[in-house]
Amino acid sequence: DVKVTQSSRYLVKRTGEKVFLECVQDMDHENMFWYRQDPGLGLRLIYFSYDVKMKEKGDIPEGYSVSREKKERFSLILESASTNQTSMYLCASSFSDRGGYTFGSGTRLTVV
Amino acid sequence: QKEVEQNSGPLSVPEGAIASLNCTYSDRVSQSFFWYRQYSGKSPELIMSIYSNGDKEDGRFTAQLNKASQYVSLLIRDSQPSDSATYLCAVNMKGGSQGNLIFGKGTKLSVKP
Numbered sequence: 001d002v003k004v005t006q007s008s009r010y011l012v013k014r015t016g017e018k019v020f021l022e023c024v025q026d027m028d029h030e031n032m033f034w035y036r037q038d039p040g041l042g043l044r045l046i047y048f049s050y051d052v053k054m055k056e057k058g059d060i061p062e063g064y065s066v067s068r069e070k071k072e073r074f075s076l077i078l079e080s081a082s083t084n085q086t087s088m089y090l091c092a093s094s095f096s097d098r099g100g101y102t103f104g105s106g107t108r109l110t111v112v
Numbered sequence: 113q114k115e116v117e118q119n120s121g122p123l124s125v126p127e128g129a130i131a132s133l134n135c136t137y138s139d140r141v142s143q144s145f146f147w148y149r150q151y152s153g154k155s156p157e158l159i160m161s162i163y164s165n166g167d168k169e170d171g172r173f174t175a176q177l178n179k180a181s182q183y184v185s186l187l188i189r190d191s192q193p194s195d196s197a198t199y200l201c202a203v204n205m206k207g208g209s210q211g212n213l214i215f216g217k218g219t220k221l222s223v224k225p
Binding site: 090101102105 | 143
């Protein structure tokens with residue numbers, strides 16, 4: 001089974017901190033994605049990547065950046081955390097552009 | 113704007129009944145369709161995929177696709193309380209700023225014992 005691992009299940013950070021969320025997949029998937037999920041708003045795509053060192057903005061990239069130095073790892077960076085970034089963050093990967101996504105277990109981030 | 117629409121629910125069915133979840137999508141050239149199940153506080157889990165018109169069955173789950181009507185549905189037979197979750201419909205639509213897979217906001221299903 002494909003495994004997508006997110007480094008933290010729960011995280012509490014202070015306003016203004018730089019926050020790193022790590023995601024690793026073990027099945028050589030080309031495509032990786034970062035979403036946030038908030039009640040009533042559904043899944044919203046932050047950034048995605050189809051290859052090493054490439055990235056594309058999703059619907060809500062403001063306040064975030066990403067890094068993909070290795071194929072298996074896709075990191076989400078909150079440059080200066082704010083309270084409105086409190087959310088569930090979900091990483092996903094897929095093998096092809098026709099395939100479904102496999103999600104990690106999610107990181108529930110609280111910014112205080 | 114590429115969209116996937118679902119009724120938010122909640123959809124409430126008695127245990128043992130058939131639950132019917134529906135989804136419409138905006139892009140006529142879409143090729144891949146998926147249903148995810150998401151329990152409260154957990155991440156989405158892929159339960160069904162369908163690529164061609166008609167029905168696809170997997171255990172108690174049946175996915176139905178009608179590309180002419182741009183409509184995909186999920187039937188859950190003999191519903192169990194453990195099926196209570198939010199079900200997300202996802203459709204592959206190439207291009208745009210949303211990657212390839214567009215998700216609906218989900219339908220919350222409640223199965224009453």
